[in-house]
Amino acid sequence: MTRRAPTLEDVAREAGVSRATVSRVVNGIRNVDPAIQEAVRDAIERTGYAPNRAARALVTRRAETIALVVSGARDDSEGEQDAFASRVLADPFFGRVVSGVIRFLRPRSMYPVLMFAGTDTARQEVVAYLRQGRADGALIFSTHAEDPLPVLLASEDLPCVLFARPATPVPVTYVDLAHRDGARLAAEHLLARGCRRVATITGPLDLPAAQDRLAGFRETMERHGHPYVPVAEGGFTVESGAAAMNRLLSEHPAIDGVFAANDLMAQGVCQVLHERGRRVPQDVAVVGFDDSGVAVSCRPPLTTVRQPMEEMAATMARLLQEEIEGARDEPTAVIFDPELVVRGSA
């Protein structure tokens, strides 16, 4: 039989003070006589006291926990659930996100609860989890446009912060990148190195990020006297990038520069160019986007537009915390600046 864990009461008795005083010392609230503080700390040490969080949460109405949820796929089969989780985990994007989030949380002795919500029932579970007060708020990473989760949470008035501006306006705080500026950097770099017949491969055009990258690229090309830019739509995967490149090449064989809207597609582009005997960057220069792991492992290493994922994720956590503490009542947005990272491919 294991002995009951020591409570505030036990410590108070041991130190010869009241429960309230011990609580004040533990939480560092209000002034307490140094001598008494000392006595209390001693008593805590001796009893091996650890505050019961459930009891505290009950009265403070705060779990001191936040959820990190990846929401996405539309299908509803159990097998797919697992596949969804592994797919997300395999993405280098995810590691940088988690890393940024824990950088913010750790100093506060908080740790994220990991949730994958690939189905509608799973999304309901996320809502239930928050409504039960098991977490105070959620960091949402949607893999698709039109993810219903933000709306669900907003309508329940549950604190959350999104990664990327939602496709349809939802009154929710989010963090995003200045995609247009990123695309501008890519365009300027390609033009500066002498490319004259430049094409672009976009992401899925229902995603605002993909739209913005395309718009920013076109704008800049136009301003520099290239009003017509060949465009092919991809799906943010290696294969879709390769396929798009094949399409582009068959229509515009003389292309000497490509801006792919993410690194995975840029990798597909490089593969196709290699197969077709074109050298990168001598014959065709390639610029990617994200600066993910593949950018360095790719042959040649990719020149790419860097998203400061860690900082973005850490900022999300900070904004969520502010929202939970009620420091803000209107949703905000924080937009980060991209940065060009020049490597071998352009």
Place this chain on the structure above:
Amino acid sequence: MTRRAPTLEDVAREAGVSRATVSRVVNGIRNVDPAIQEAVRDAIERTGYAPNRAARALVTRRAETIALVVSGARDDSEGEQDAFASRVLADPFFGRVVSGVIRFLRPRSMYPVLMFAGTDTARQEVVAYLRQGRADGALIFSTHAEDPLPVLLASEDLPCVLFARPATPVPVTYVDLAHRDGARLAAEHLLARGCRRVATITGPLDLPAAQDRLAGFRETMERHGHPYVPVAEGGFTVESGAAAMNRLLSEHPAIDGVFAANDLMAQGVCQVLHERGRRVPQDVAVVGFDDSGVAVSCRPPLTTVRQPMEEMAATMARLLQEEIEGARDEPTAVIFDPELVVRGSA
């Protein structure tokens, strides 16, 4: 001002029954008259009731939460902390673990709390987290032998389950692979395809897993008339595998088969062989271990010994749950059987 969330009391009033009855319906405990059940469910629906978990946890003394902790590095700098987390997250191993864990947890509406404990202070935080009852137990993945965390937890009597047998005996439940059998499969496969001058590259020999793989490999080779096997120690990384292969080749140029104790090292081996103009598998056959992501992405794809990571992780979660529920008082171990996956490299 947001209205107070509905409580059991509110539902009880709405349904015209007592708090206890509502609780019984919610938790499905004891028989309750179907008509009353119906009424209660209606009332829950109408009020939009969600049980407050903190209150429940306070009385049941259970958080219904488990921690997934990766414990490892020895250094104590903040920067290193981040690096530790990203390194772990980048490892394909990790994704399969999480996937297996959530497969067990999801049907129970539980979600893992992610903790990285790369320093002693971080490990203390893990202990504190559990002692405060924020999680009921921990799944421990140690990256190094002699990780102090299992001992810490065991001495505090906190439920935990380890991945892999600890280097020094600790009375704690764990899950492991029959490494010797895995190595035997690799040896037999190499011999069966006609290799006669076979070497092996081991993992860090302070790890029991690395020792067992080596022992199993040697045993089998010996039983088949090859008492002497060239051995080089590696560090479970691509680079260390490449370096070890270079050492082996300079001493034993006629090698026609290699067993690397994990896939990353096998990849390093393939790179070195390619650079030196030896064909895989025609000139030298290579067998890896783990069946991680690199096994498929490697050129050629690796023949390897598969660890059923997902099942192992799910089993860990199950064992932990049993431990928490007090269904077992003595630590156990569950050992999984490896499986040979034949691909291009051998």
Place this chain on the structure above:
DNA sequence: GTCCCGCCGGAGAGCGCTCGCCCTTTGGCT
């Protein structure tokens, strides 16, 4: 010397839930 104010410790009321206990009702058996 008196009064007031500020500082600090204690008392006690809950936070929302579960669970042991008791009481009522009902149905089957003698």
Place this chain on the structure above:
DNA sequence: AGCCAAAGGGCGAGCGCTCTCCGGCGGGAC
């Protein structure tokens, strides 16, 4: 018809903590 057991609902005591309010005490100002 009477009895008893079992089923089902209500009561109330906490779980361990925070926080408001209150009271006591000491010091400075008049």
